[in-house]
Amino acid sequence: MPPEELPTRRLTVLDCAPLLSGTPLDEAGADRLAAALRVLAEPARLRIVSLIQAQPDREACVCHLTEVLGLSQPTVSHHLRVLFESGVLARERRANWVYYRMVPGALAELRQALGESGQPLAGGVTRG
Amino acid sequence: MPPEELPTRRLTVLDCAPLLSGTPLDEAGADRLAAALRVLAEPARLRIVSLIQAQPDREACVCHLTEVLGLSQPTVSHHLRVLFESGVLARERRANWVYYRMVPGALAELRQALGESGQPLAGGVTRG
DNA sequence: TGTCAATATTGAGGAACTTCAATGCCACCC
């Protein structure tokens, strides 16, 4: 296995119409959006993203995350890989350590796909 | 562990207060948010929400959804149950048919949890 | 070159989930 870093794959959620727009999702669009949501629909991965954002410099190394999460190092590495390959996190090696940080705009894409489309529905103003 | 500036000794998990300055998710919060995301992280359920929202009157009965989705009736019923019990959909029986429609604000809650522009993953989702 | 620390990968066990056939339940109509 070559020691190269995997290329960052960006989310392609926005190729489909927002969830609450007038045009329904086709099968392919639903599959893509579901895959993007599945990346975050996991407690350990949510905590990883949250922990990274909570750092003063908005980045964290694997050892720190492993310590805080209380999971084994391979498990944390697995989740980081999922987050990296889905385009949520970026990584950079410095000496012995690998630092992960958020990819700007990755979550905003998901929020838009969930219906941030100017539709009046989700504003919560239509109550009673 | 990576080198830190001052103090020289590594902080333990309980000591690392400065590293967690942005109120990261605790375990329970991560579980709740992951459960809420898991409800939508499924192509069939995404299509159901999308199809309902695409109806002129913003509601659909099971038979119509079953027809469009190309899934068996028990499978569609199962997904509708998941969406209903998680608070995404509401249902109402009229004669022989059961109509499902969106619960206003259900998705807005999720979008907020994903970080309404700049505050990612803060706050909580109350539905499990 | 050899050793050590940090991270990645592999493989397996087990839990959770999707799906459908079969069946049960409920409302309507004769």
Added chain:
DNA sequence: GGGTGGCATTGAAGTTCCTCAATATTGACA
């Protein structure tokens, strides 16, 4: 009341996913 149509539930098969032990890989350093 009996029959029918629409929907819900049950049970099982197959798949996906999380997790960890074991192992491999990489970079730093003597």
